[in-house]
Amino acid sequence: MYYPEPISKLVDSFTKLPGIGPKTAVRLAFFVLSMEEDDVLEFGKALVNAKRELTHCSNCGHITDKDPCNICTDPNRDNTLICVVQDPKDVIAMEKMKDFQGRYHVLNGAISPMDGIGPEDINVTSLIERLKDEEVEELILATNPTVEGEATAMYISRLVRPSGIRTTRIAHGLPVGGDLEYADEVTLSKALEGRRDL
Amino acid sequence: MYIEELSLVNYRNYDRLTIHFDHKVNVILGENAQGKTNLMEAIYVLGFTKSHRTPRDKELIQWDAEYGKIKGRVFKKNRSLPLEVIFSSKGKKAKFNHIEQKRLSDYIGSLNIVMFAPEDLNLVKGSPQERRRFIDMEIGQIEPVYIYHLNQYQKILKQRNALLKDLQRRRTKDTTMLQIYTEQLAEHGAAILFRRFRFLKKLREWAVPIHLQISRDQENLKIDYLSKVDVSESMDMEKMRDTYLTEFNRKEESEIERGTTLIGPHRDDLVFTVNDRNVQHFGSQGQQRTTALSLKLAEIELIYQEVGDYPVLLLDDVLSELDDYRQSHLLNAIQGKVQTFVTTTNIDGIAHETIREAEIFTIHEGKLVENNGLDR
Numbered sequence: 001m002y003y004p005e006p007i008s009k010l011v012d013s014f015t016k017l018p019g020i021g022p023k024t025a026v027r028l029a030f031f032v033l034s035m036e037e038d039d040v041l042e043f044g045k046a047l048v049n050a051k052r053e054l055t056h057c058s059n060c061g062h063i064t065d066k067d068p069c070n071i072c073t074d075p076n077r078d079n080t081l082i083c084v085v086q087d088p089k090d091v092i093a094m095e096k097m098k099d100f101q102g103r104y105h106v107l108n109g110a111i112s113p114m115d116g117i118g119p120e121d122i123n124v125t126s127l128i129e130r131l132k133d134e135e136v137e138e139l140i141l142a143t144n145p146t147v148e149g150e151a152t153a154m155y156i157s158r159l160v161r162p163s164g165i166r167t168t169r170i171a172h173g174l175p176v177g178g179d180l181e182y183a184d185e186v187t188l189s190k191a192l193e194g195r196r197d198l
Numbered sequence: 199m200y201i202e203e204l205s206l207v208n209y210r211n212y213d214r215l216t217i218h219f220d221h222k223v224n225v226i227l228g229e230n231a232q233g234k235t236n237l238m239e240a241i242y243v244l245g246f247t248k249s250h251r252t253p254r255d256k257e258l259i260q261w262d263a264e265y266g267k268i269k270g271r272v273f274k275k276n277r278s279l280p281l282e283v284i285f286s287s288k289g290k291k292a293k294f295n296h297i298e299q300k301r302l303s304d305y306i307g308s309l310n311i312v313m314f315a316p317e318d319l320n321l322v323k324g325s326p327q328e329r330r331r332f333i334d335m336e337i338g339q340i341e342p343v344y345i346y347h348l349n350q351y352q353k354i355l356k357q358r359n360a361l362l363k364d365l366q367r368r369r370t371k372d373t374t375m376l377q378i379y380t381e382q383l384a385e386h387g388a389a390i391l392f393r394r395f396r397f398l399k400k401l402r403e404w405a406v407p408i409h410l411q412i413s414r415d416q417e418n419l420k421i422d423y424l425s426k427v428d429v430s431e432s433m434d435m436e437k438m439r440d441t442y443l444t445e446f447n448r449k450e451e452s453e454i455e456r457g458t459t460l461i462g463p464h465r466d467d468l469v470f471t472v473n474d475r476n477v478q479h480f481g482s483q484g485q486q487r488t489t490a491l492s493l494k495l496a497e498i499e500l501i502y503q504e505v506g507d508y509p510v511l512l513l514d515d516v517l518s519e520l521d522d523y524r525q526s527h528l529l530n531a532i533q534g535k536v537q538t539f540v541t542t543t544n545i546d547g548i549a550h551e552t553i554r555e556a557e558i559f560t561i562h563e564g565k566l567v568e569n570n571g572l573d574r
Contacts, residue, residue, distance in 0.1 A: 111375060112357060113357050113358075113360035113363075113364055113375070114356055114357050114360040118364075118372070118375070119372060119374075119375065147350060147353040147354055147357065147382070148357070150382070151354075151357065151375070151378050151379060154378045154381075154382075155374060155378055158374055158377075159374075184301060184303065184304055184342075185303070185342055185343045185346075186303070186346045
């Protein structure tokens, strides 16, 4: 299909986003043409700013517009508890819950030799440094329950073991409000494994 | 269980086809290259969501079509249930009772199938990979959790092998990760091994007497599990895991040197012996055939025992490969209780009352041209 160059460039840019195929990209590009100029400018600015003004917190690795981030500098949070997650989006999910009052550490990845990602490629060294300085008593490993997440959690727990700091792994099992009969066998057997006394 | 109805849309050489099957024996008659095996494959895919002939789902869709669909109605446990598998460029969907099943392990088992095709002779004389595939498919049908362990095992194995390559080329020296993968592999490996042993024990109980019968009390079949690790059926899962761990520790150096995982269920094999002779290497063509047949017949009984319902049996071009005695043994064994599909180019070669009572469908160039049975 022949489009004027500005449009084809825009289409090309949209296709770089996840979940957007060529057809959606064309639709979005033409929609942009019909938008108010101010809105388009704002959109462009928002894109650039998101990239320019956000960095990773030098302490915890979370995305932030000021370094160290709000969570790290919050005096009301519990310093003895660190929750380790794979991705900044996981911090946001945890924060929505509002129940967790400790600090975070974002790995920005998981160990996967297949993809050439070793322990040195994720944010582990700074975690170990943090454990030396801060008065941490418990490390909650909240990486994803995938092969990579599981292996990463085990790796960290081994690194930390000599320090004597308690490491815990989040539970797997049934979703809250779910029916037992609809759970698949694997989840059920995990839930049974992780049962506890009442 | 039996298939009441099958419809195909844009599947291989079929544009559109709907067939009502008899719940006993169905004969698919036709010349070569008319689509008999495609029809068998379609039934197989309805059970397993993948073909026994190709790993590429795309091949199942008709040449210039956007999507392909297989629908069926299965009668089991006094209910008639719809199944559907849809292939498109976006991937595949499997629906059970109109509801999409996202996990393979949730769908498999909806329709139990035992297939016997000429390729199955390779089960005995082919590579270890084919025997592992056989055992994995069969356990998966009965016990979906097995598929989960197998998937996890494969993923961990890939990571572990990648790491061993890195260690081999000295790109990393860290063996902590290796230990972690080893432990995870041993965990899932033991879960797999334990289930394989349990399955084999049951399979033997059926296969050995069946083999003896088919061979007219001449042949004593033995089925053994061959592993490089010293494990046995009497061990519990924990003991198996510990055995793997010890063995992995012993092999660590050579695994790094070779850059790959040297032991585990993915390297094991089955050994069939008849009268103390290895059938794979020293058995006659006939003995290999009888062994494959005994295993398939044992599977039918085993699925009945585990699932509480007989599977559907697909006989693709094999009746003509068996001599009269084996042929009638096979047909007697299934008589009246197992819904069976038979493909053949010529019905005269099969002289058995079961076939005379069968419903016959004639296929020509991807179309059903004649149906001798009741019109429904």
